[in-house]
Amino acid sequence: MSQNKKEGLFFTTIVCFSMVLFMSAYNLLLHGQFSLNNLLGGLVPGFIVAFLLDILVVATTAKKIAFALPLNKEKRIHMILAVSSCMVLGMVAFMSMYGVLVQFGFTENFLKYYMDGFIKNLIMALPLQLLLVGPICRLILSKARQSSLLREDNSIKD
Incomplete structure (x- = not known):
């Protein structure tokens, strides 16, 4: 989970791009x-919409919705799975509509x-997000944190 707005934007961008690509x-x-x-040809407009x-x-x-579910909110994995699953459901609902409108x-x-x-999209997107894209993007976020690229206070000093 992101710790500040910069991390949130970075994480959203890499997850969104990866999911749209796949x-x-x-x-x-x-x-x-x-x-x-x-x-x-469809990647840029699809990414922008998504x-x-x-x-x-x-x-x-x-x-x-995820935080309203009766889950143990102290367990990080429960919250990751809940938020990711809810995100996939919402994005599949909207992006399937986008795809049908563009195609037909x-x-x-x-x-x-x-x-x-x-x-068909839900069958692919849910495991893709939970098993591949989500974990890889969380790893990338953690590596970016370690390199201090995403700290709010990393301004350039003269």
Whole structure:
């Protein structure tokens, strides 16, 4: 968990970028459209949408829900799993909608496409976040902390 705003922004950025990268590749593979051009072409807009949704909508709501759950809040792993799971549910809900709108637009089959995408994305995103991206990004955050890159007081002195 981040200890200040700089760490929070850094952690959010690396998690969001990683998840968008992996989930974009996954969805392109699912639809038989994977190529480096397609991946890179959708990466920046997907990251921007995901990042804004994360910081403006999902993170606050996910944390409120996670902290309201009847968990042992003293156990760090319980809180990490709760917050991460709530974040994944929220982000999958929004980003599946984004993906369907980009791919198909708002058609009469929107709900069918959305539900199909939501389920397939959740099946991939939850273990991806809990087992790979989350732990790796927490490790990166811890290494960045040790190097003092993320301290609030690391201003340049003349």
